[in-house]
Amino acid sequence: MKKKFFGILTFLLLAGIVLAACGNNSSNGNGNNNASENGGEEKQEKVTGSITAVGSTAMQPLVEEAASQFQAENPGATINVQGGGSGTGLSQVNEGVVDIGNSDVFAEEKEGIDANKLVDHKIAVVGMGPIVNKEAGVDNLTKAQLIDIFTGKIKNWKEVGGKDVDIVVINRAEGSGTRATFEKFGLDGAEPVKAQEQDSSGTVVKIVSETPGAISYVAFSYFNDSVVPLKIDGVEPTQENVETNDWKIWAYQHMYTNGEPKGLTKAFIDYMLSDEIQSNLIPELGYIPVTGMKVERDAQGNVTNK
Incomplete structure (x- = not known):
């Protein structure tokens, strides 16, 4: 009877040890997975x-x-x-x-x-568009007028309903993507008159703002209160008009x-x-x-x- 009792006790002890070991292994496995998952989030290594x-x-x-x-x-x-x-x-x-x-x-x-x-x-x-000095006295041009200004046919703002101020054309330099885009879609490919050229859009805005009668062109991101962005044929240079190609x-x-x-x-x-x-x-x-x-x-x- 005692042998049987001790045999059962031994079995139960061994079973308990096995179950405890399994429980520990299972716990460690989940812990490692969590660590791995957390580590994965933390291990989004910063690039250098x-x-x-x-x-x-x-x-x-x-x-x-x-x-x-x-x-x-x-x-x-x-x-x-x-x-x-x-x-x-x-x-x-x-x-x-x-x-x-x-x-x-x-x-x-x-x-x-x-x-x-x-x-x-x-x-x-x-989006890109023409900008003028505030002294020009205009905020809208037809496309034909815009082309005539940049090709030198129109030389004074009074010819397009503005003030009696001579037009000063400011161009971006050769190789400028802004210039290529403006000439292609704003001037229909017309060759602009020889004029002062600038490498930087920021410099263009500064010069236009400080030069009476000046006109040039920049990206919308450079528009500010120091210059006047022009409408073309009544269409405003806005994001919404670019998205539909109404502003070209x-x-x-x-x-x-x-x-x-x-x-x-x-x-x-x-x-x-x-x-x-x-x-x-x-x-x-x-x-x-x-x-x-x-x-x-x-x-x-x-x-x-x-």
């Missing part, structure tokens, strides 16, 4: 390194602010943002000198650029890479396309999310409804 993005000054305010936010979230990353114009951005990324070439125009539109080896990342849309002077904001992006370059472009930038920063700075467009435009300028 340094890259350079060069080109469009129309894009520059957007890329600079996005870079600042990205670097705050990734302290080990450095995003160098420079202007110089779309032509500079395309040529330098084409040559492999920089990581990202910012451009207001398609690579196919620029001579000397091998568009086949570049990858296009459409980040946003930018607009362009995609491209980030080109030489081949598929990797590492920090890919991380930054992905960030530019994230909801954080597309839904917040882009409209906040006066740009237009690509997703808001009701039309599409190709490199030849053909527009189709989405």
Whole structure:
């Protein structure tokens, strides 16, 4: 009887040990999984390194602010943002000198650029429009009048209902994507008169604001109270009118890479396309999310409804 009793007791003790061991193993397994899951969240490693993005000054305010936010979230990353114009951005990324070439125009539109080896990342849309000095006394022009002003046929604002002030044309420099877009869609391809040229959109706004009779053109993001944005044929330069192509002077904001992006370059472009930038920063700075467009435009300028 005693043997039987001790046998049963021994069995129960062994069973208890086995169950306890299983319980501990199961607990450890869940704990490791949770740690792994938590670790996965924490292990979204911050990217590090340094890259350079060069080109469009129309894009520059957007890329600079996005870079600042990205670097705050990734302290080990450095995003160098420079202007110089779309032509500079395309040529330098084409040559492999920089990581990202910012451009207001398609690579196919620029001579000397091998568009086949570049990858296009459409980040946003930018509207562009003519601006004038407040002394001009106008806020609306017909397209024909706009063309005649930039080609030198109209020389005084009184000829288009403004004040008796001589017109001073300010152009962007050759290679500027803003200039190419304005000439193509604002001037219907007409060659503007030889005039003062500026590399920076910010400088253009300053000169127009300080020069009586001055006229030029910049991205909507550069519009401010120091100058007067012009309507064309009664159509206002607004985001809503760009989205429907009622306002035709607009362009995609491209980030080109030489081949598929990797590492920090890919991380930054992905960030530019994230909801954080597309839904917040882009409209906040006066740009237009690509997703808001009701039309599409190709490199030849053909527009189709989405």
